[in-house]
Amino acid sequence: MTSLSPPPLSLYVHIPWCVQKCPYCDFNSHAQKGEIPETQYIDALLEDLKTDIEKYQLIQAPRLLHSIFIGGGTPSLISPSEIGRLLQGIEALLPFEGNIEITMEANPGTIEAERFAQFQTQGVNRISIGVQSFEEEKLQALGRIHGQQEAVNAAKLAHKIGLNSFNLDLMHGLPNQTQSQALADLDKAIELNPYHLSWYQLTIEPNTLFYSKPPILPDDDDLWDIFEQGHQRLTDAGYVQYEISGYSKPGYQCRHNLNYWHFGDYLGIGCGSHGKLSFADGRIVRTTKVKHPRGYLAAYQNLVKSYLDTETLVEAEDRPFEYFMNRFRLIEPCPKTEFVERTGLALSVIETPIQTAIEQGYLTETASHWHITQKGKLFFNDLVALFVEEE
Incomplete structure (x- = not known):
């Protein structure tokens, strides 16, 4: 990574x-x-x-x-x-x-x-x-x-x-x-x-x-x-x-x-909001904030409780699924370089699921891009499921 x-x-x-x-x-x-x-x-x-x-x-x-x-x-x-x-x-x-x-x-x-x-x-x-x-x-x-x-x-x-x-x-x-x-x-x-x-x-x-x-x-x-x-x-x-x-x-x-769809970064503020941040050291962190207005305002009133509810690291094995679940919502072709830049992973880690997706007709591929097909749009959940790391 x-x-x-x-x-x-x-x-x-x-x-x-x-x-x-x-x-x-x-x-x-x-x-x-x-x-x-x-x-x-x-x-x-x-x-x-x-x-x-x-x-x-x-x-x-x-x-x-x-x-x-x-x-x-x-x-x-x-x-x-x-x-x-x-x-x-x-x-x-x-x-x-x-x-x-x-x-x-x-x-x-x-x-x-x-x-x-x-x-x-x-x-x-x-x-x-x-x-x-x-x-x-x-x-x-x-x-x-x-x-x-x-x-x-x-x-x-x-x-x-x-x-x-x-x-x-x-x-x-x-x-x-x-x-x-x-x-x-x-x-x-x-x-x-x-x-x-x-x-x-x-x-x-x-x-x-x-x-x-x-x-x-x-x-x-x-x-x-x-x-x-x-x-x-x-x-x-x-x-x-x-x-x-x-x-x-x-x-x-x-x-x-x-x-969002390009796997960019975003801060989330307010009740139950979500955030995602990337760091130079390779970490990707996801956050959620306190969900109920009473709890959220209590954090402001007494500053004892935090606005932050959860903070989790996006592990390397989860990044392909998270990236493609967002990126393949877009109709435009997906640059292979963007996957590397946004996840910090090598293309080799997704070689097998990409090949399966192409064989099943969900994607087409050029030297520089992947492109979701009409079949891939129709069976979107099946497509992105290929990138879930098996236990």
Whole structure:
């Protein structure tokens, strides 16, 4: 294992509160009860970041911050002034790249029109709007608190105020959804002309209401037809698929997500957030933070408990799986040199699984790159499982 050159550094900020918990959501989110302690929480986030910078000695070899993603929960429940204070505090601790991408998730049912512009004034230059569907019945089934017109208005407003970019989150494969309904949703999203569309299939995750009371979902044949026809409509509308569920107009890919898929580094601050850091001595460390807001705020209030919940070393035998699980989500070819640079491993350690993947039709290979095939995308889990080290 060789030393590692630091890849780009991003920051994920988790805001845990939402108006109500959606039945499909397995994220670390908590229904709002009373007033959000936003000032105290922003203070805690900045203290959390400062603690990480000191612990991992990031200030000794300053790394410019490549992107920030404020997710949740529903971050747009936090006042624009506090979001501004957060971003100013982050920049005071870690210098920004000149063209830094700063994304914030927003729910069209929880923000007023004027707040989009206020968030933009405070430094947010990309907004991800959680639409999920434009059909009232489906929105109710998903537990969403906005209606169709609010979603439409939110997208129009994002255009009007001249955001650098904005994303619409849209799901298909919803309870009792027909092909025509799924494609009508997609047509409506395309009509709104966002720079970026995250179009993904609903999956039932453990620890959700849908898991305990499963809804009736479209069958596999319908899902495949929806994807094929939807993919063609997106392509015809000028969107490029660059990731399994990510489509963008040329030049508007999400830089933050790209850093994840390229096995880049990221700090995670806030309840239950995850981080990954590479070090010159060859170590790769993953972190998680205290999950519940009460415990997280207790760390700030008394400084006895740590914000850090877990810290684990990514061992050499686990790195191929972790790298390819991220990298093969991207449609673009994967440079062999990137594997060496990001994992610190020699190509020889993956010779056998790569050859198996090629023989099974999951990958093609040139002298310098690997490229995932259509079969590899369809059997993605089988592909990345080849890189799991056997006991």
